[in-house]
Amino acid sequence: MKNLYIILALLSLCASSCKKSFTDLSPQSSYSDANYYKTTQQFGSAVTAAYAPLRDVVVNDYLMSEQRADNAIYQSILSNRGTAYTDREALCEFMDASTNSYNASEWQYCYQVISRANIVISRLPSATTVNADSAKYYDGQCKFLRALMYFKLVRLYGGVPLFLKEVKTPEQAFLPRSTVDQVYTQIVADANDAIKELPAPAGFPQTGAATKGAATVLLADVDVYLKKYADAVTLLNTLPAMGYTLNANYSDAFQPTNKNSKESLFEVQFLGGTGTGSTPNPLVYYFLPRSSSTALVTGLAINNQSTGGWNTPTKDLIDAYEAGDKRLDASIGIVEGTYNASDYFTYSAVKSVVGYTTPPSGKVAVAYVKKYQHATPAVSGSSDDFPIYRYSEALLLLAEALNEQGQSPLAPLNAVRERAGLADLTATDRATLRAEILHERRIELAFEDKRWHDLVRSGNAVAVMNAFGATLKTQISYLPTGSYVVTDNRLLYPLPQAEVGLNTQLTQNPGY
């Protein structure tokens, strides 16, 4: 019997001693949220992570904000009717349905930035070991990012669910739509906080992080949308003192060797290469005709048969450039070649768009976005940053705000024109100037994902796009009959069907 007691004692000792800690495991090759978000450095890393999905936003946004408008179209690929093609074409043709996967991606990426910003904003107040200056800086950056993304969302979708706190449980993930006003109120509040909390650039080139200047131009842009022109003027006039000015040449702003320059208010950072942490920009290949080799344009022989063919500059845009505008050659190029029956292009020559008339016999000419074509370090993409706000846009916003208040916009407007090699405008009529400013924005900011928003904001979208589509259909055979039928409902995109299906509190935009 003694043996029995000894064994029972051993058994129970073993069981009681190991039970608790034995099952208390936490990850070792990553942090858990319980042991992260403590130090200043950790919050800094959390802020960096919040910037990262901005790249996904701009890699998708050309479909939503540029190719949708009259600046760009797509290259036909009738041999492949997979949804990877038809969904992107539908966004261009105003034939998109709520199930469109690129529309869903845009939504998701914008909210990913917001979610990561919310984590920092929610956790900072209880982070006792983060010094006050760092806390302010991190909060400011995250509020800037949150405001920037909500501004994108509210313009694309109208009132959207307003997530302002970290989501920690499934229940917190289901929110109804807020109103457009509520979203704008939050954007303004966040941008104001960011202006207060962020420093002006310490020097040029800048670090690429959000600055007081970035937050200022964002809020000014919002103010112009909300027609609070006086506020916009006040904000925009603070920028020169922070050191911002125009580069000497229009194309300087897009050079990978001249990132975050004095003209840059905010740009999305890319870094080519294949090393750990490199973040190449694939758009250079998206914006060229599909081919087994793009070497004539890119230097490196790239096969973009499955990725290319998007955001092709339209004749309408090329024709809109005034004679002598240096920005034409900087923004657009022409590649000549032949399409085979499967719609793949063979490049034969690269030409300047300036003065280009017709391709040689047997060839076709396809325009391409030249702005972001620079030396390409790898097949995975380039180091070209993507501009969000440049100082020239600040000048054009200032011109617009002044004009709408009955003041002369000519000084900032002509500053932009002069750099482009164009003569000063002298008009004084507000309506004329309004049109001139809008035109100038189209040219200056071509392929920077501004055009669709400008058309909607100016109230011109329905008229301009229907007329544009009618003309286009006479020039291009592959557009479906139902394309470019633009109604007021089409000024907002549908909420992604997966979101509406999942969250019964959401109501779909009308017409979808």
Add this chain to the structure above:
Amino acid sequence: MKQQFYQPLGRLFLVWVLLMFFALRTQAQATITGRVVDDKGQPVPGAAVMLKGTTRGVSTNAEGFFTISAAPGATLVIRSIGYKTEELSAEKTTSVVLKAIATELNEVTVSYGKQRQREISGSIATLSTEKLQDQPVMQFAQQMEGKVAGVSVMESSGQPGRGVDFRIRGAASFYLNNQPLFVIDGLPITGSINNINPDEIETFTVLKDASATALYGSRAANGVILITTRHAKAGDAKVEFNSNYGVQHLPSNKVPKPMNASQFATFMNERYQDMKTYEGFTGAIPAEYQNPSQYGAGTNWFKLLTRNAPIQNYDITLQSATDHSSSTAIFGYQEQQGVLINTGTKLFSGRINKDLTTTNGKIKAGFSIAPSYRLDHNNRLSTDGVGGLFERLFEASPLISPYNPDGSYVRNVYSSGMVAYINPLAIFNLTNDDYKTTRILANGYFNYEFLKGLQLKINTGVDKGAESRNYYQSGQVTSTVNNPTGTSSSVDNGSYTAEAYLDYKKSFGNHNLEVLGGYSAQKYSSTSNTLTGLGFPNDDIPYLSAATSVTGSSGYTAYSLVSAIGRVNYNYKGRYLLQAALRNDGSSLFGALSRYGDFPSVSAGWIVSDEDFMRSIGKISFLKLRASYGVTGNNSFSGNYSAQSTTSNYYYDFNNVVTQGTTIGNLGNANLQWERNKQLDIGVDLSILKDRISLTYDYYHKNTDHLIMTRPMPTSSGFGSILDNVGAISLWGHEVTINTVNTTGKLRWTSSLNLSFDRNKITALVSPGYIRRNNTVTSDYFRQQVGHPLGVFYGFVFQGLYKDAGDLAKSAKYLATATNPNGVSDIGTIKVKDINGDGVIDDVNDRTFIGDPTPTFTGGFTNYLSYKNFDCSISTAFDVGGQILNAAKWAYQTNMDGSRVPVAAALNHWRSLADPGNGAYPRTKTGTTAIGREVNTQWLESATYLSIKNITLGYSLNMKGNSMFRKLRAYASVQQLLVLTKYSGMNPEISLSGQDPTQGIKVDEEGYPIPRTISIGLSATFK
């Protein structure tokens, strides 16, 4: 196959009584020491050994030994429940053949021990591998197909050494892992079952109901399969050699048939003609299509990519055992080349089992160690589903040669109008993906009976794995051209299990009691790393040493489980049976608040045939009624830290400075709870006509709640999904097994039929009440929704083609708008039902539930025949009822726009009112064909099939008097002989993702085809 639960009467057990006479007292009483064992060499404890004509007698001890004083020549009577009483003269020596009255005393492996078959009150099925060994297969799972009621084994892919999935009673869970728990010789394994050589296995025990599985509580919701490996029996010493060589080939009748060169050129010629007629196309018909008759069959990509391939299998077994010691060593080599070129697998395996009992019988100890080494060559490339082999066949033009004139590969093998897909022959030949897997299963046990009937049992086990991968793909075939990619990765993983428990057995008159209680702990951990290399200058050196850029990562993950177990078995006269069990589990996978779960069960049995009133009904030889109810749990989901939010790294490179960001990447769910599976089982076991016919019937009803599943979240939360308790499901069904002995004598013929009728219904789900498969319409095959069974198909209702202008005018049209009233529909395009009646067909409102994959019943039928030295077995498996969604055919092989090569049948498509085709294939008009690739009722087919899984014919040579061989047997075997089905795809057993019902049941995206294997074998036992 030997279904041991209910043996036909003809199969009788042998009981050897080994008598050893130690001290002989001449003329007087002698002390006779002996041992009673069964045919397995297992002791029969508690057997009564009586002197005939007296009341004097003794019982055998736990080891079956007895000592009795008797005069030489006296008669001993040996009685034990279940055995036929036997008499023998004490003078006579050693062994006597005793006949059992029934088979029910057979002990089977149950959770945490063994139990007499007749005393089991839960639902258990056992399967001996004795007659399964002739099958030319590499996985034991293939042997089990169609053999056990309620156990669905499906070969969803023919990948060598892989691709077989289990579901017991329709599974019970939503989450990825619906596989049962595998326990090898008492050790729950944590790694893959693919590395286990089938020849090492002696029996399978399938635990189906909650009472049988209860002691594996937390992991038992999907059932448990106990595997017992071969242990030598006392008195045996032998060497066995088995060899098997076979050839696998693909039956050609079900292979999809793409258009050949002249057919495809004709099809494309017609497409361009129709473009001219209907679409205002003004260009020229591409030159290669202008004269289709110039081509013959063209390039046959199927022939280029498949082959007949050998499979071979060699095993040697060394066994010896005495009363106190038993050793078994098994070594095997298996090799299976793939029927798909440049794929294959090899397995080297060994196992040593060693058991011993001390002289006094109080201590039993043993160990086993089973190392294996597996080489997988290109065996885990994506050969299945989208992007798999058969999709590739349709991506390559029959007009194009795979080779350039200089013998090098052509990269893009497309003709005009097709997508520029990459040469599949080059992909399969220029990709190298080798896995090397080492696995060691080892366990040891120590049982000490320190008081009579009371044993301390200690089990420990290790399941250790290591795997390295070397991958290289030539830049000729990388998706980005000239971007050769190499990967080198390794995983080191393993788990250990330690258990200690006390087992007490006691009989008080007719009351028999067994109590078991103890603890168990298990921990698994895995360390892994991956390196990816880019920038190889050429293909000369396929290792990362040649890469100019190498990136990588490493990681660690672990989980642990600690449990307390308790079980009480009680029976009265071996006739009224009761069992109660409880397991308390603590799992590291859950948050601190919900870490522990209790899993109780009770069961009862009544052996009615032992009652006096039944004895008059002579035709019934055995009748048992059983019932059980219990709770089991499930914590088998892939993330080990799902209850905690974990961070990931995200880079953002500020002004060309690489900067690492870190924030929450996976949203944890601190409130995640155990999935609970409450199961009722009612069963009957019946043998009639002297056991010539035996029958087992079970009814089960399972209610699973707190179902764990990856739940989609609104992406506006910043996260796409979270692991959560999402709902509840009910599963219920009937299982019947009938074994018969049809003839005895010279021609011996036995049959076994099993049938399962399984049903299920989802009873609760989180908002919005359904979970869709996919957010894109094209592959949104099914929807899990409250009130419906798992995996019901979801899509459009096909109504043929729009016949004419009148039909088009009065029917709803796809994506019609006010400005474009015909949408993308036209005469000759696919018409579907306008479900919501708004006059427009759209993806959101006009799709509905269109079909159900749940079969009416499933089962298997197996026959054994023997005549003189010949033996023959025929195994079949079947499903009746249920539908299959032929996604591969319609989504990937019917591209009417010519972007890929369509099936040959699509030549007969709509071209004009006068030439409308056969009504199945629409016109080729640009922009109208997409709806054909969206799920509709045209894709549904009957999933009924009967598969002749194996036929084996053997001949045993007469070895009487042979000095070398004890047994010599030669056999021929055909695996996967024939599949009888109306299904037009290749494999009616296919599923989208194995048998994971959340990933789709009976959705055919076309997997690695299952070959027919013809083999010959030889097995020899040396003296």
